[in-house]
Amino acid sequence: MLVASVIVLLFVLLLIRIPVGFAIGITGAVGLWGYGGLPFLTGMLEAASHGPVASYTLSAIPLFVLMAQFVLKSGITDDLFDAARAWVGSVPGGLGVATAGAGALFAAISGSSTAAAATLATTSTDEMKKAGYDMRMASGMVAVVGTLAAMIPPSIILVFYAVLAEQSVGKILVAGFLPGAFVTVALIATQMLLIWRNPALAPRGERHSWAAKLRTLVAAAPVLALFALVTGTVYFGLATPTEAAALGGLGGLLFMVFRKRATRERLRSAALETVNSTVMILMIIFGAYIFGYFLTVTRVTPALVDTVAGLPVPPMAIFALIALMYLVLGFFMDQMAILALTVPVVLPVVEALGLDPIWFGVMVVLIAEIGLVTPPLGLNVFVVARAARQPVEQVFRGAAPFAVAILVVVVLFAAFPDLVLWLPNSMTGD
Numbered sequence: 001m002l003v004a005s006v007i008v009l010l011f012v013l014l015l016i017r018i019p020v021g022f023a024i025g026i027t028g029a030v031g032l033w034g035y036g037g038l039p040f041l042t043g044m045l046e047a048a049s050h051g052p053v054a055s056y057t058l059s060a061i062p063l064f065v066l067m068a069q070f071v072l073k074s075g076i077t078d079d080l081f082d083a084a085r086a087w088v089g090s091v092p093g094g095l096g097v098a099t100a101g102a103g104a105l106f107a108a109i110s111g112s113s114t115a116a117a118a119t120l121a122t123t124s125t126d127e128m129k130k131a132g133y134d135m136r137m138a139s140g141m142v143a144v145v146g147t148l149a150a151m152i153p154p155s156i157i158l159v160f161y162a163v164l165a166e167q168s169v170g171k172i173l174v175a176g177f178l179p180g181a182f183v184t185v186a187l188i189a190t191q192m193l194l195i196w197r198n199p200a201l202a203p204r205g206e207r208h209s210w211a212a213k214l215r216t217l218v219a220a221a222p223v224l225a226l227f228a229l230v231t232g233t234v235y236f237g238l239a240t241p242t243e244a245a246a247l248g249g250l251g252g253l254l255f256m257v258f259r260k261r262a263t264r265e266r267l268r269s270a271a272l273e274t275v276n277s278t279v280m281i282l283m284i285i286f287g288a289y290i291f292g293y294f295l296t297v298t299r300v301t302p303a304l305v306d307t308v309a310g311l312p313v314p315p316m317a318i319f320a321l322i323a324l325m326y327l328v329l330g331f332f333m334d335q336m337a338i339l340a341l342t343v344p345v346v347l348p349v350v351e352a353l354g355l356d357p358i359w360f361g362v363m364v365v366l367i368a369e370i371g372l373v374t375p376p377l378g379l380n381v382f383v384v385a386r387a388a389r390q391p392v393e394q395v396f397r398g399a400a401p402f403a404v405a406i407l408v409v410v411v412l413f414a415a416f417p418d419l420v421l422w423l424p425n426s427m428t429g430d
Contacts, residue, residue, distance in 0.1 A: 003298055006031040010291075010341075020337040021283030028291035035297060044293060052289035053282045056242065057162070057169055062278040063245030064154050067230075068110045069270035070252025074259050077119045080105045080223060081127070083216035086208040093195045093202040095131055096141055097188050099124040103145035104184045105220065107152040108227040109252070113335075113372055117146025117380040121387035134201040135390055140373075140398020141191055143384040144406070145184075147369035150335065152180035153231045154248060157335055157368070159241070160281060161361040164288060164343040168358075169241040170234045171424035175362050177231065178423055179413060183366070186405040194401060222258075226251040235427055284340045292344035301345055305352045315353035316414065322346060323367055323410065330371020334379070338368060358424055359417045366410050373399040 006027055013023035032041045084098035084105070091097060103120050110116050120142050128138040150157045153173040162172040195202050230248040233239035239247065256262035295301050308318060329338045343364075350360045372380040375396055385392040413420050 002031065002034050003295075003300055006034070006294065014333070014337070019280070019283070020334060020340065021280065021285075021287040023287070024284065024291045024337075024340055025287030028287065028294045031294035032290070032297070035294065045290075048289065048293070052286050055163065058282070058285070060159055060169060060242045060245040061156060061163075061281055062274055063242065063249050064156055064159065065277045066270065066274045067154070067245065067248040067252040068156075069273050070249065070256055071106075071109045071226075072119060073266045073270055074252070074255035074261050076223065076255060076259070077102070077106055077123050079216075080220060081120075081123045083220040085127075086213045086216045092199070092204045093133075093191050094204065095124065095128045095133065096138065096191045096202060099128070099138075099142060100145050100184055100188050100191075103142075103148050104152060104180065105223050105227075107149035107180065108154075108231075109223055109248075110149050113147050113149045113157075113369070113380060116149040117143055117372075118383045118387050120146055121384040125384070125388035125390070128202075132203050135388075136394045136398035137191070137194060137201050138398070139384055139388050139390045139395045140400070141187065141402055142388070143373050143378075143380045143395055143399045144187060144369075144402035146380045146384070147372050147406075148180055148183060150365055150369050150372070151176045151183060151362070153177055153234075154245065155365070156281075157339070157365055158361065160285075160336055161339055161343065161365065163285060164339055165347050165357055165361060167361065168424075171358055171427060172361050173241060174231065174235050174427055175358050175420055175424040176365070179362055179366060179409065179420060182409050182412070182419075183369075183406055186409050187402050190401050190405040222251075222255060226255075235423070237427065281336065284336050288340035288344065291341070295344060301348050304345065305348050308349045308352065315355060318353060319350070319355060319363075319414065322350070323363065323414070326364055326367045327370060330368050330377075331374055332377055333371070334377075335365070335368040335371065338371075339364065356417065356421060359413075359420045362420050363410060363413060366406060366413070370403050370406050373403050 009030060010023060010027040013026060014020070029041060032044060080102040081098060084101035085095060088094050088097045088101065099120060102124070103116060106116050106119065125139055125142055129135055149155065153176050155173065155176055158172050158176050159169055162169040226248060229251055230244045233244045233247065234241055253262070256266065311318065326338065347357060347360070351357060372378065378396060381395045381399060382392060384390070385395045
């Protein structure tokens, strides 16, 4: 009865738009108070108020956020889009392919899906509109391409999962690379299929000379260098994720300096955004710790593990139900809120089924990407609709085929989990 009441309270707080971290923390505190009284609650808070947010591993989060802010304010997105357009713009739907390519490159140095979607929307949708693209398809693709930042390292949401699941941050970051590449290819293939069925959706772009193509590489080279610096040093064991994040932050700052964008106002704005985002994430982690402790003392998680482990069905059938749950939650809730609420409960079940927690984290984030572009929440859709000045309903419809493409990738990695685990298992470092 107590557990059911606490869960109802949690959803009430979320429905009235209490910030996620506070809603989870308050709910867990109320549950602990109901379970053991006020002395039990205050004792737990006094003993554990510092530990959940004092981990060295967590220091990678503000550093990655700071790197993303520096990169955003350096204005490099236009250069990435121009470079991608020069190389692939001449094919049918070339601007759309360029958007996917620029989005993947930007994801490799930003880590924030919403920021990536907003930046790409202001850069690419106007260009596609001028070129005569169907704006429903174009805006929908931009919204979905923005989700790549949730998967391609350095992804803040993957670091968040690693902290919650107590897994290697380095391995989970590296594990996101191939799935991110697969999703990028799937989005491009989906657009090509749509254009093949209806050529009026997009014209063929202009050709660029080899000299022009090579000139664009000069602009894109620093992005590739920063990606190699951050992800490569982790993969080869040359740096911890926190050290790599610090190097990435320095690289992002150098972007601003060399591009003459390092004004006092931009640096101040980057610092404030970093502090705001970091405090929000740490509050969610602290709230999840309190809520998770409540589930532990009430033995909800062990009971659930025993029940699921005893079911006479294959592990992948149970995973399919878990994936469906995440898909439905993604329609209504933010990615971090979903992870904070579910990982402490679901991960022990997944491990009891013999499934790899690194693989599971990648799968959960892939499914959460779909939630970013599906109604009614669909945060990326609202961001793109506002930035591109398009009706929200039109962007939702345009995003639908591309969301299906991500779902196909989810099924592929469910069938062949070694595709996800190959890179992390081959790492030199941990």
